[in-house]
Amino acid sequence: MRSVFLGVFVELFVNARFVYEQVGNEFLVLDAEGGTVVRVEGDEAVALNRIINGQELEDSLSSSLQRLLELGVVTESTRGISRRTALGLGATAVASGFAVMAMPSAAYASSACVFSLSGYYADGGSVIAVCVEIAANTCGYDKLEVRADGDVLTLSGELGDGDISGTTVDVPIEFTFSGTPTTVQARGTFAAGGAASDWVTLTSA
Amino acid sequence: MVARTAGRKFVAEDGTVFSVAITQSSARLPAPIEDFLPPFGWSDYRGWRRPVKAFCVNVDERNSLLRFESDFGLAIAEHLSGRVAIHAAVISFGPATLLLPGRSGSGKSTLAAEALRQGHSVLSDEYCVVSEESLEIVPWPRPIRLIQFGGTVERQKIPGSSSSAVKTPTHVVNLAFVPSQPEPLRVEAMSHGQTAFALLENTVCGQSRPRSSLAVASELARRASGFAGSRGEALDAFPKLLSMGRKPKNSK
Numbered sequence: 001m002r003s004v005f006l007g008v009f010v011e012l013f014v015n016a017r018f019v020y021e022q023v024g025n026e027f028l029v030l031d032a033e034g035g036t037v038v039r040v041e042g043d044e045a046v047a048l049n050r051i052i053n054g055q056e057l058e059d060s061l062s063s064s065l066q067r068l069l070e071l072g073v074v075t076e077s078t079r080g081i082s083r084r085t086a087l088g089l090g091a092t093a094v095a096s097g098f099a100v101m102a103m104p105s106a107a108y109a110s111s112a113c114v115f116s117l118s119g120y121y122a123d124g125g126s127v128i129a130v131c132v133e134i135a136a137n138t139c140g141y142d143k144l145e146v147r148a149d150g151d152v153l154t155l156s157g158e159l160g161d162g163d164i165s166g167t168t169v170d171v172p173i174e175f176t177f178s179g180t181p182t183t184v185q186a187r188g189t190f191a192a193g194g195a196a197s198d199w200v201t202l203t204s205a
Numbered sequence: 206m207v208a209r210t211a212g213r214k215f216v217a218e219d220g221t222v223f224s225v226a227i228t229q230s231s232a233r234l235p236a237p238i239e240d241f242l243p244p245f246g247w248s249d250y251r252g253w254r255r256p257v258k259a260f261c262v263n264v265d266e267r268n269s270l271l272r273f274e275s276d277f278g279l280a281i282a283e284h285l286s287g288r289v290a291i292h293a294a295v296i297s298f299g300p301a302t303l304l305l306p307g308r309s310g311s312g313k314s315t316l317a318a319e320a321l322r323q324g325h326s327v328l329s330d331e332y333c334v335v336s337e338e339s340l341e342i343v344p345w346p347r348p349i350r351l352i353q354f355g356g357t358v359e360r361q362k363i364p365g366s367s368s369s370a371v372k373t374p375t376h377v378v379n380l381a382f383v384p385s386q387p388e389p390l391r392v393e394a395m396s397h398g399q400t401a402f403a404l405l406e407n408t409v410c411g412q413s414r415p416r417s418s419l420a421v422a423s424e425l426a427r428r429a430s431g432f433a434g435s436r437g438e439a440l441d442a443f444p445k446l447l448s449m450g451r452k453p454k455n456s457k
């Protein structure tokens with residue numbers, strides 16, 4: 001389409017790689033290749049609507065158009081060259097008029113648990129002692145699972161030591177391991193099964 | 206005790222093949238794995254196509270079965286064909302169908318159990334399965350799973366689960382369950398765009414079928430009223446959710 005923008009005729013297009021849906025006065029713009037979706041509202045949605053419908057843009061929408069260009073949702077084609085090819089998820093993403101989200105994975109959709117921990121481990125030869133502090137546990141994970149170099153370890157002490165109680169597991173928990181690990185990780189799990197948290201890499205004491 | 210492991214293969218609606226290694230001990234009568242399979246979306250497979258993922262389940266151990274139920278259900282929900290699964294509880298009361306999107310720990314199952322206790326129809330506590338063509342919701346009547354203090358899971362069967370689809374939902378309530386929050390239910394209307402965004406965030410096939418996910422979330426949001434907020438305690442929240450469901454759709 002051809003639009004007037006600040007007194008200059010430029011051709012504006014919705015980037016061909018994007019799929020969009022108008023929902024009420026807003027747009028959801030999907031970058032299927034990049035795996036992100038943007039919700040566009042306010043003046044940016046007005047500008048986008050005009051571009052889609054081949055209408056001219058008033059100067060008052062210039063800043064909104066600029067943000068759409070920066071985000072890559074709209075491309076400006078002069079001499080057949082399209083400048084923008086991808087969603088820019090930097091400063092523009094947090095500007096008013098936009099909300100950007102990575103398309104959720106199946107595993108992500110299954111768990112919104114906030115679970116963050118930090119910790120360290122001490123390598124004692126065949127035994128690893130792990131200490132962690134849990135900063136947030138909104139899902140109430142009640143077990144801690146530890147792996148070294150990808151192998152899930154079993155507790156060598158009392159099973160109860162692996163239980164999450166409160167927010168701090170301050171007594172070293174001992175796990176048996178043969179060899180010297182290069183990467184030790186921990187995560188929260190439910191004793192009864194269900195989605196676990198992400199693995200968090202621990203530092204060596 | 207001698208443990209035996211047998212293999213079984215399943216094919217999902219979209220043709221994806223999964224293999225399951227089933228271990229059982231001869232010392233005990235194992236639980237039937239069928240009780241822990243998803244209600245639909247799969248069939249047994251005896252062909253030669255290579256499985257894309259393998260699951261292990263020890264039918265002697267309840268925890269293993271519960272984990273398998275959750276993991277395998279998620280895999281099947283992601284690989285439906287012509288349907289999009291959204292992580293949401295679905296409650297039907299009178300003319301209204303309420304969608305409660307949210308992930309594990311957001312309180313979907315607790316609200317579903319409360320709805321059941323109050324005599325309402327629960328289509329699922331976990332997945333809202335939406336037909337891409339008709340936007341009807343297909344029930345996913347697996348037992349409601351309630352995580353108890355100490356981590357055990359109580360499974361509560363949904364009685365008389367309807368096998369027929371229901372019409373497009375009339376309300377989408379995007380609730381966050383904040384356990385420490387003492388206040389009762391507090392919600393505000395969302396715009397249709399916000400509602401679509403919230404639904405999209407909870408689609409199971411958001412990455413594998415993003416266009417279908419976008420189309421379904423957008424169309425559901427155009428037809429339903431959306432609300433967002435925090436729910437407080439389930440017992441207090443449910444009557445208010447019901448009264449909200451009886452209100453006409455917002456006009457945003």
